[in-house]
Amino acid sequence: MKIAILGYGTVGRGVAQIIEERVPEVEVARILELPDRLTDPRMTPNYQDIVDDPAIELVVECMGGIEPAHTFILQALNAGKHVVTSNKAVVAAHFAEFAEAASKAGVGLLIEASVGGGIPWIASIEKVRRIEDVQSFSGIMNGTTNYIVYSMLKDGADFAEVLSKAQELGFAERDPTADIDGIDVRNKTIISASVAFDVACTQDLPVSGIRNLTKYDLSLFGSRDLTVKLIGRGVQADGRYAVSVEPVAVSTSTLEANVPTNFNLVTLDAPSIGELKFYGQGAGSLPTGNAIVQDILDCVAGRRPTYDFSRGLVYDPAMLHGPYVFRTEATIPGAKFYEPGAVIVDDLTATQARALLDDALKSDPTTFMAAVSANS
Numbered sequence: 619m620k621i622a623i624l625g626y627g628t629v630g631r632g633v634a635q636i637i638e639e640r641v642p643e644v645e646v647a648r649i650l651e652l653p654d655r656l657t658d659p660r661m662t663p664n665y666q667d668i669v670d671d672p673a674i675e676l677v678v679e680c681m682g683g684i685e686p687a688h689t690f691i692l693q694a695l696n697a698g699k700h701v702v703t704s705n706k707a708v709v710a711a712h713f714a715e716f717a718e719a720a721s722k723a724g725v726g727l728l729i730e731a732s733v734g735g736g737i738p739w740i741a742s743i744e745k746v747r748r749i750e751d752v753q754s755f756s757g758i759m760n761g762t763t764n765y766i767v768y769s770m771l772k773d774g775a776d777f778a779e780v781l782s783k784a785q786e787l788g789f790a791e792r793d794p795t796a797d798i799d800g801i802d803v804r805n806k807t808i809i810s811a812s813v814a815f816d817v818a819c820t821q822d823l824p825v826s827g828i829r830n831l832t833k834y835d836l837s838l839f840g841s842r843d844l845t846v847k848l849i850g851r852g853v854q855a856d857g858r859y860a861v862s863v864e865p866v867a868v869s870t871s872t873l874e875a876n877v878p879t880n881f882n883l884v885t886l887d888a889p890s891i892g893e894l895k896f897y898g899q900g901a902g903s904l905p906t907g908n909a910i911v912q913d914i915l916d917c918v919a920g921r922r923p924t925y926d927f928s929r930g931l932v933y934d935p936a937m938l939h940g941p942y943v944f945r946t947e948a949t950i951p952g953a954k955f956y957e958p959g960a961v962i963v964d965d966l967t968a969t970q971a972r973a974l975l976d977d978a979l980k981s982d983p984t985t986f987m988a989a990v991s992a993n994s
């Protein structure tokens with residue numbers, strides 16, 4: 619199969635390398651590159667050269683961002699080309715539109731690399747769904763923030779210093795605020811919920827990140843045998859669902875607490891299979907490239923995933939609730955002493971907690987908030 623790669627950066631190069639070294643049945647025939655970087659005869663700065671070429675059967679989009687990725691993906695699908703993408707921002711924003719275009723054109727839309735990098739997460743959700751509903755999912759879906767927390771704890775490193783190291787290593791987003799403010803996990807949570815629950819998941823979910831996490835916060839939780847992880851999660855039951863993204867204080871004895879460096883760990887729960895955990899590299903050139911090449915090979919083998927967002931589950935924020943700790947100088951209504959400088963509110967929904975955090979940030983911009991896991 620002849621394919622084109624849009625965007626020759628960390629992920630695009632990983633895809634090309636894996637295909638060249640290991641997958642002779644696929645040929646990277648064209649690469650969309652910027653006009654000042656045309657170093658290979660396959661490269662073109664003009665997308666029409668790709669979309670109008672009938673020999674190109676599949677387009678890999680790994681440019682990132684919303685536009686022009688959104689337009690290029692739609693043009694490819696409408697031209698009858700399969701699309702494989704790692705771009706969670708554009709999939710989270712336009713999933714239903716892409717799915718409809720792919721279905722109309724009778725082509726594949728494959729998005730494995732958009733969540734969990736090299737981990738076969740989306741394919742596993744789809745496999746579970748052949749038999750039964752996914753009741754819940756949760757996990758560490760962002761390598762950069764896991765790497766930050768891990769390095770702060772292990773090496774006593776400073777937040778900013780580790781973040782720039784994550785950028786150098788190629789797994790932080792171009793705009794790393796997407797990582798540290800939870801936006802990247804929000805996109806991955808939206809995509810996971812869409813596939814797991816058949817919902818056109820709202821973009822308006824409660825999202826908090828680890829921007830204000832300090833070494834003091836880690837020692838505060840550490841004194842109670844807890845550590846902090848940025849967790850995306852979703853739950854559904856009885857025609858309702860809820861999703862959230864927030865720092866969670868988890869027991870140091872859990873698998874989540876012990877996930878090192880930039881690894882991811884995602885979990886799903888379903889009635890007959892029970893709890894399933896998936897661990898691996900959630901980012902990086904070759905792991906992410908590997909997930910894309912797996913999607914390409916699935917497409918060659920005829921796999922055309924279908925996505926159905928018509929189930930009509932109702933969003934119910936009350937489904938996700940529990941205790942929340944705030945390290946702040948602001949006054950938090952209903953809060954009790956937790957540790958010096960920190961208070962706890964016994965039961966809040968994720969949405970209520972996010973609203974309290976917004977209020978607290980007005981008087982103390984350094985406020986940090988974390989949910990306390992039920993297993994702690």
Ligand SMILES: NC(=O)C1=CN([C@@H]2O[C@H](COP(=O)(O)OP(=O)(O)OC[C@H]3O[C@@H](n4cnc5c(N)ncnc54)[C@H](OP(=O)(O)O)[C@@H]3O)[C@@H](O)[C@H]2O)C=CC1
Binds near residue numbers: 652731900903
């Ligand atoms: N890096 C990772 O580990 C992972 C990344 N992803 C996702 O994959 C996507 C790609 O990520 P990554 O490879 O890291 O990003 P990079 O920034 O390394 O690569 C993107 C490349 O696309 C180029 N590009 C952007 N717009 C255009 C355009 N209009 N025409 C031609 N080239 C263009 C960029 O050029 P320039 O730099 O000059 O703008 C850059 O070379 C993103 O959506 C990201 O979120 C998903 C999983 C893991």
Ligand SMILES: N[C@@H](CC=O)C(=O)O
Binds near residue numbers: 760789790901902
């Ligand atoms: N920035 C992301 C890249 C992969 O999705 C991360 O750190 O996990």
